[in-house]
Amino acid sequence: xxxxxxxxxxxxxxxxxxxxxxxxxxxxxxxxxxxxxxxxxxxxxxxxxxxxxxxxxxxxxxxxxx
Numbered sequence: 001x002x003x004x005x006x007x008x009x010x011x012x013x014x015x016x017x018x019x020x021x022x023x024x025x026x027x028x029x030x031x032x033x034x035x036x037x038x039x040x041x042x043x044x045x046x047x048x049x050x051x052x053x054x055x056x057x058x059x060x061x062x063x064x065x066x
Contacts, residue, residue: 007034008034008035008036008037009032009033009034009035009037010032010033010034010035010036010037010039010040011030011031011032011033011037011040012027012030012031012033012040012044013027013030013044014027014028014029014030015027016044
């Protein structure tokens with residue numbers, strides 16, 4: 001990436017539960033990250049669907065080492 005290109009920023013919303021190494025953390029405020037917001041929203045929705053029992057078929061993008 002060239003030095004004059006701007007990084008795309010996204011926001012992980014307050015209250016989101018994330019896993020860091022072997023522990024879980026709940027964000028107490030919005031966190032700005034260097035990632036596409038559409039991608040962040042998709043990951044959060046996939047996580048909600050997984051825990052609500054929404055079925056997926058075919059190749060799943062949810063791969064866990066738990």
